[in-house]
Amino acid sequence: MTAAARNWKAMLAGGQARLETAGIDEAANKLRWVAAHLLGCGLLDVLRHLDGIPPPGLAARFEDAVARLETDEPVQYVIGETDFMGLRIRCDSRALIPRPETEVLAGWAEEFLRGKAAPAAVDVCTGTGCIACALAKHVPGARILATDISPDALDLARANARALGADVAFLQADLLAGVADASMDLVVSNPPYVSTAECHRLDRTVRAFEPRLALDGGEDGLRVISRLVSEAARVLTSGGRLMMEIGDDQAGAVTEILCKTNLLKFLGLKSDCAGRARVALAARIPACR
Ligand SMILES: C[S@@+](CC[C@H](N)C(=O)[O-])C[C@H]1O[C@@H](n2cnc3c(N)ncnc32)[C@H](O)[C@@H]1O
Numbered sequence: 001m002t003a004a005a006r007n008w009k010a011m012l013a014g015g016q017a018r019l020e021t022a023g024i025d026e027a028a029n030k031l032r033w034v035a036a037h038l039l040g041c042g043l044l045d046v047l048r049h050l051d052g053i054p055p056p057g058l059a060a061r062f063e064d065a066v067a068r069l070e071t072d073e074p075v076q077y078v079i080g081e082t083d084f085m086g087l088r089i090r091c092d093s094r095a096l097i098p099r100p101e102t103e104v105l106a107g108w109a110e111e112f113l114r115g116k117a118a119p120a121a122v123d124v125c126t127g128t129g130c131i132a133c134a135l136a137k138h139v140p141g142a143r144i145l146a147t148d149i150s151p152d153a154l155d156l157a158r159a160n161a162r163a164l165g166a167d168v169a170f171l172q173a174d175l176l177a178g179v180a181d182a183s184m185d186l187v188v189s190n191p192p193y194v195s196t197a198e199c200h201r202l203d204r205t206v207r208a209f210e211p212r213l214a215l216d217g218g219e220d221g222l223r224v225i226s227r228l229v230s231e232a233a234r235v236l237t238s239g240g241r242l243m244m245e246i247g248d249d250q251a252g253a254v255t256e257i258l259c260k261t262n263l264l265k266f267l268g269l270k271s272d273c274a275g276r277a278r279v280a281l282a283a284r285i286p287a288c289r
Pocket of ligand 1: 095096097098099102124125126127128129130131147148149150153173174175190191192193213214215224
């Protein structure tokens with residue numbers, strides 16, 4: 001059987017052998033994801049195509065994908081997209097790949113905005129724009145601004161908003177610089193929160209491919225979070241909310257930061273489906289007259 005004439009079953013088996021030899025985790029799952037993407041079907045539907053022989057162009061794209069996966073490149077960058085809150089989000093090395101745990105944060109943000117008429121929200125550190133786009137698509141009437149310090153990430157976020165028809169305004173800024181005082185009902189953010197030392201210990205698939213700027217939260221991992229807390233207090237309306245994703249070992253430290261802040265009231269922590277506290281919530285205390 002020639003390479004071009006192999007069916008999907010043989011191509012998947014051959015790719016799996018190559019990835020396993022290269023020591024790549026979850027080889028079979030990643031390859032099935034690639035096949036589903038190329039076939040334009042769901043992951044389970046790949047099984048129905050196993051006996052089919054792909055046209056040479058598709059077979060070549062599959063082989064290219066195997067070669068990229070062999071270097072430990074994340075499968076989401078290889079196929080160029082991922083799912084987030086039911087939306088297809090384009091992904092590439094300009095921004096962090098949206099993670100399932102960030103859907104917990106976006107879900108709480110969405111619920112808060114839904115209870116308000118024409119709310120204004122800012123997604124700080126937007127990356128691919130996944131949170132901002134989800135809020136714009138899921139909360140009709142919400143005015144959504146998204147900021148990032150990286151112009152490359154913002155280009156990708158703009159492309160996502162365009163592709164999804166999500167009405168989001170974008171601003172290149174260091175956190176909330178340039179955002180007016182008392183102008184936002186919600187500040188939502190998944191900031192960089194990995195300590196510099198931990199960044200060096202991350203899996204190669206993250207460390208070598210995802211932007212360092214998206215991960216590194218400084219020596220203690222709290223550098224950006226601490227600045228964000230004080231800046232959020234400035235831009236929030238009275239009673240407005242701050243919602244931040246935090247590292248799974250940062251609940252105590254972030255609670256302390258929030259409790260020390262005069263202008264915010266710490267409201268609590270929310271957990272992911274594994275029961276780990278991953279979202280911190282606070283409310284802007286009404287200003288004294
Ligand atoms: C953890 S990623 C989050 C991306 C996206 N919101 C998500 O949840 O998938 C953090 C993002 O923060 C941006 N960033 C880092 N430092 C920043 C700063 N000082 N001001 C604004 N954005 C910053 C990075 O460029 C990166 O896109």
